[in-house]
Amino acid sequence: MTTATAHHDDHGHHGPAKGIMRWVLTTNHKDIGSMYLWFSFTMLFIGGAMALIIRSELFQPGMQLIEPEFFNQMTTMHGLIMVFGVVMPAFVGLANWMVPLMVGAPDMALPRMNNWSFWILPFAFGMLLLTLFTEAGAPNFGWTFYAPLSTTYAPSSVTFFIFGVHMMGISSIMGAINIVVTILNLRAPGMTLMKMPLFVWTWLITAYLLIAVMPVLAGVVTMMLMDIHFGTSFFDAAGGGDPVLFQHVFWFFGHPEVYIMILPAFGIVSQIIPTFARKPLFGYASMVYATSSIAFLSFIVWAHHMFTVGLPLETELFFMYATMLIAIPTGVKVFNWVSTMFRGSMTFETPMLFALAFVVLFTIGGFSGLMLAIAPADFQYHDTYFVVAHFHYVLVPGALFGIIAGVYYWLPKWTGNYYDEKLGKFHFWMSFIGVNVTFFPMHFIGLAGMPRRIPDYALQFADFNAIATVGAFIFGFSQLVLLYVVIKSIRGGEKATDEVWEGAEGLEWTIPSPAPYHTFAEPPHVK
Amino acid sequence: MATSSYYVPESSYFPIVASLGLIGMAAGAGGMMNHMSAGGVGYAFPHLVFLVGSLLMAFVLFNWFSKVIVESRAGMYSPQMDRSFRWGMSWFIFSEVMFFAAFFGALLYVRQWAGPWLDGQGDKASTHMLWPSFDYAWPMFNNPAGADLPGPNAVIDPWHIPLLNTVLLMSSSVTVTFAHHALRAMQRGRTIFWLGFTVVLGAIFVYFQIIEYIEAYTELGLTLDSGIYGSTFFMLTGFHGAHVTIGAFILFIMWIRICKGHFTPDQHFGFEAAAWYWHFVDMVWVGLFFFVYIL
Numbered sequence: 129m130t131t132a133t134a135h136h137d138d139h140g141h142h143g144p145a146k147g148i149m150r151w152v153l154t155t156n157h158k159d160i161g162s163m164y165l166w167f168s169f170t171m172l173f174i175g176g177a178m179a180l181i182i183r184s185e186l187f188q189p190g191m192q193l194i195e196p197e198f199f200n201q202m203t204t205m206h207g208l209i210m211v212f213g214v215v216m217p218a219f220v221g222l223a224n225w226m227v228p229l230m231v232g233a234p235d236m237a238l239p240r241m242n243n244w245s246f247w248i249l250p251f252a253f254g255m256l257l258l259t260l261f262t263e264a265g266a267p268n269f270g271w272t273f274y275a276p277l278s279t280t281y282a283p284s285s286v287t288f289f290i291f292g293v294h295m296m297g298i299s300s301i302m303g304a305i306n307i308v309v310t311i312l313n314l315r316a317p318g319m320t321l322m323k324m325p326l327f328v329w330t331w332l333i334t335a336y337l338l339i340a341v342m343p344v345l346a347g348v349v350t351m352m353l354m355d356i357h358f359g360t361s362f363f364d365a366a367g368g369g370d371p372v373l374f375q376h377v378f379w380f381f382g383h384p385e386v387y388i389m390i391l392p393a394f395g396i397v398s399q400i401i402p403t404f405a406r407k408p409l410f411g412y413a414s415m416v417y418a419t420s421s422i423a424f425l426s427f428i429v430w431a432h433h434m435f436t437v438g439l440p441l442e443t444e445l446f447f448m449y450a451t452m453l454i455a456i457p458t459g460v461k462v463f464n465w466v467s468t469m470f471r472g473s474m475t476f477e478t479p480m481l482f483a484l485a486f487v488v489l490f491t492i493g494g495f496s497g498l499m500l501a502i503a504p505a506d507f508q509y510h511d512t513y514f515v516v517a518h519f520h521y522v523l524v525p526g527a528l529f530g531i532i533a534g535v536y537y538w539l540p541k542w543t544g545n546y547y548d549e550k551l552g553k554f555h556f557w558m559s560f561i562g563v564n565v566t567f568f569p570m571h572f573i574g575l576a577g578m579p580r581r582i583p584d585y586a587l588q589f590a591d592f593n594a595i596a597t598v599g600a601f602i603f604g605f606s607q608l609v610l611l612y613v614v615i616k617s618i619r620g621g622e623k624a625t626d627e628v629w630e631g632a633e634g635l636e637w638t639i640p641s642p643a644p645y646h647t648f649a650e651p652p653h654v655k
Numbered sequence: 656m657a658t659s660s661y662y663v664p665e666s667s668y669f670p671i672v673a674s675l676g677l678i679g680m681a682a683g684a685g686g687m688m689n690h691m692s693a694g695g696v697g698y699a700f701p702h703l704v705f706l707v708g709s710l711l712m713a714f715v716l717f718n719w720f721s722k723v724i725v726e727s728r729a730g731m732y733s734p735q736m737d738r739s740f741r742w743g744m745s746w747f748i749f750s751e752v753m754f755f756a757a758f759f760g761a762l763l764y765v766r767q768w769a770g771p772w773l774d775g776q777g778d779k780a781s782t783h784m785l786w787p788s789f790d791y792a793w794p795m796f797n798n799p800a801g802a803d804l805p806g807p808n809a810v811i812d813p814w815h816i817p818l819l820n821t822v823l824l825m826s827s828s829v830t831v832t833f834a835h836h837a838l839r840a841m842q843r844g845r846t847i848f849w850l851g852f853t854v855v856l857g858a859i860f861v862y863f864q865i866i867e868y869i870e871a872y873t874e875l876g877l878t879l880d881s882g883i884y885g886s887t888f889f890m891l892t893g894f895h896g897a898h899v900t901i902g903a904f905i906l907f908i909m910w911i912r913i914c915k916g917h918f919t920p921d922q923h924f925g926f927e928a929a930a931w932y933w934h935f936v937d938m939v940w941v942g943l944f945f946f947v948y949i950l
Contacts, residue, residue, distance in 0.1 A: 145666060149666075150666075152671050153666035153667055153668055153670075153671065154666050155663065155664050155665065155666055155667055233661075234661050234663055235661075235663045237739040237742075237743070238739060238743060239663055239664055240664055240667045240669055240670055240719075241670075243667070243670035243671075244669070244670035244673050244674060246670075247670050247671050247673075247674040248674050248677060248678075251674055251675075251677070251678035252678070252681075254678075255678065255681065255682055255685075284689045284692075284693070287685040287686075287688050287689050288681075288682065288685040290685070291681035291682065291684060291685045292681070294681065295677060295678070295681055298677070301747075301750050304746075305742075305743050305746045305747060305750075306743075308742065308746055309739050309742040309743050309746070312742055313735065313738050313739050313742055314661065314735075314739075339746050339749055339750045339753070340749070340750075340753050341753070342750070343750045343751065343753040343754035343756075343757065344753055344754070344756065344757045346754055346757075347754055347756075347757025347758055347761075348757060350890075351757075351758075351761065351890070353688070354879070354886065354890065356688075356692070357688045357691065357692050358879050358880070359878075359879050359880025360879050360880065360885070360886035360889075360890070361798070361804070361880075361882050361883045361885075361886050362761060362883070362886050362887075365769075365773060365785065365799060366786075366798065366799055366800035366803070366804055367798050367799070367800065367804050367880075367882040367883055367886070368765065368769070368770060368773070368795045368798050368799055368806075368882045368883035368884070369765065369769065369883045369886065370764070370765065370768075370769035370772075370773075372769070373761055373764050373765065373769060376760075376764060377757055377760065377761060380757075380760070440777060440778060441778070646663075
């Protein structure tokens with residue numbers, strides 16, 4: 129406990145304050161990390177409930193439960209919440225908890241700003257959710273909010289949506305700056321860049337992407353705001369603008385955003401697989417270079433979301449080939465994970481199960497992405513359920529499984545107690561079955577031509593839609609098991625050792641479990 | 656690399672009050688705009704929300720920065736902390752660069768692709784069928800919709816006010832550097848003079864921008880709703896002008912701090928951050944002068 133007690137004598141506070149104000153006023157990276165994670169978990173159930181409303185309506189053809197207008201609001205809000213309210217805050221929460229522990233820093237570099245980054249989010253999402261109860265209804269133009277649907281034809285709630293996006297952007301940029309500065313400036317002596325754990329590396333690159341593209345998102349929603357309220361013509365061809373301009377600027381943000389939602393998951397999986405294979409990560413340096421390459425390429429592939437919008441032929445070709453290039457660094461990563469496991473002494477605790485499922489299922493999502501990258505083929509796939517299947521495979525068993533794997537992996541370090549392994553495995557298998565039953569059939573109905581974001585469909589799609597809905601309910605309700613497991617682990621259970629996992633390496637496993645309120649006031653020396 | 660003296664502040668009420676201020680400003684501004692576009696006149700509830708949010712934000716920013724200044728002068732910030740601030744400010748300016756990049760990108764796209772395509776150029780000639788009488792030219796005096804959406808009669812001549820403003824801002828980047836050299840040489844009088852001079856140059860710049868806007872609106876028919884030329888012109892120059900105003904205000908605060916004797920030749924990151932910001936604003940202007948006014 130030496131690291132925990134001997135410090136902070138210059139301003140003398142040792143443990144957490146009491147009561148609710150501990151959380152409201154905190155500057156502690158562990159408190160803020162926990163708040164991010166709980167916020168994300170809450171939003172997961174809200175966004176998940178919306179998904180189940182969507183799937184219920186699509187259980188059979190015809191309109192039965194909700195109005196088409198409300199269906200549009202559900203698809204929009206589901207996407208916005210899952211992207212900005214679940215995946216991004218969860219990764220920032222994990223970074224808050226683990227990056228200072230992994231690099232041997234006393235806290236995040238800018239602790240007060242850290243808390244501001246978090247507290248913006250509940251207000252921003254509160255405002256966004258409240259629009260559901262207004263007369264005009266919530267935003268209904270899809271999470272990609274293409275103009276002119278989101279300008280000329282938008283409900284008045286679009287104005288609050290725009291300001292909500294501004295707030296999320298401010299939060300993300302401040303959070304990203306904090307993470308970059310912590311990594312660049314607060315590493316313990318001896319922790320050179322090429323000794324950093326991969327979770328730290330992937331987050332460094334992710335934070336750079338965030339700082340680069342969140343302002344572009346702010347720019348595009350500002351153009352919308354001006355078009356809606358102040359008569360500008362950015363997205364109006366009658367005044368010399370172009371609705372396609374919206375798509376270019378949006379996807380210049382949007383594609384790096386896609387990698388923002390997956391790179392930290394790559395990092396988590398790269399921590400977990402070596403631990404449970406009891407072998408060092410295969411190809412550490414190539415992992416770093418592959419992640420950097422993916423980040424670089426993410427800036428020059430955005431128009432692959434727009435193949436059918438009427439781009440010049442050369443543009444289609446450039447973006448098609450640039451997109452396919454991404455398969456190379458991504459392949460490097462997948463092969464490195466597999467090679468890490470090769471002839472390892474493998475055990476299959478819950479984090480490892482989620483990490484393995486990540487490798488397999490994310491690769492399926494990657495392959496369907498490669499299919500979508502082929503411009504002539506995309507003319508068939510565009511805006512069908514094949515696209516829905518693709519990005520849900522990379523986001524649910526990709527990003528979300530990565531997050532869940534990380535939660536199981538680090539939970540004993542956070543709470544000091546092992547989680548219930550039986551329940552964890554049960555949660556994994558229910559999630560694994562649920563996610564595949566939900567999203568695998570969508571490949572087939574998509575290839576057969578069922579369009580996305582439509583509340584009704586032709587009869588021939590009925591069977592697979594019914595199956596998908598059953599899977600969605602299995603997946604959705606099995607997340608309650610995770611909630612139970614987390615609460616149970618907080619309340620008690622088998623005491624975790626400092627190392628927690630037999631094969632785990634890294635600074636975070638040298639401190640006690642649960643991690644003391646303050647760690648590494650005196651920086652450790654890394655050899 | 657870490658040292659043992661990294662300062663971790665105690666719990667603080669700034670973040671939560673700043674969040675309340677921000678949601679007040681955001682929800683208030685949204686409500687105000689919806690009120691305006693729905694044809695509402697006068698003040699309504701959202702105006703009050705916006706006002707309260709802005710006051711909260713001003714309050715918290717003043718106190719937050721005061722606290723940081725007090726902590727800094729009490730010697731609580733190590734050289735490592737100083738590096739955190741430097742990294743933080745650098746990445747913040749980078750994010751600002753990307754914000755302007757979105758608008759420069761929009762300008763490039765409209766001039767290089769969208770405009771000519773509306774005129775039937777390129778291999779998508781059918782786009783000309785929307786408005787067959789439209790001929791693309793830049794500046795776009797005639798919009799595709801023709802008389803339904805009249806364009807500007809004329810645009811700002813780059814060789815009058817904009818050229819003068821270029822000289823003003825470029826000079827101000829030089830004078831702020833003079834101030835920095837004087838600060839490092841411990842010549843307080845000269846620092847105060849050159850920094851004050853910089854703020855005055857910034858203020859004159861903003862004054863001329865306002866004159867230019869009045870001319871655009873009253874004489875040239877160049878407005879926000881005069882088509883894409885006015886849209887890009889006012890958004891780019893407007894956001895730049897807002898940044899000049901903020902930058903000059905920050906420099907003015909630094910001027911007050913120097914008058915109070917806050918900085919030493921070794922420790923004056925507040926001043927340096929303000930100067931970095933000012934150089935960034937200056938560089939954006941050079942981009943504007945070429946791509947918005949001249950070309």
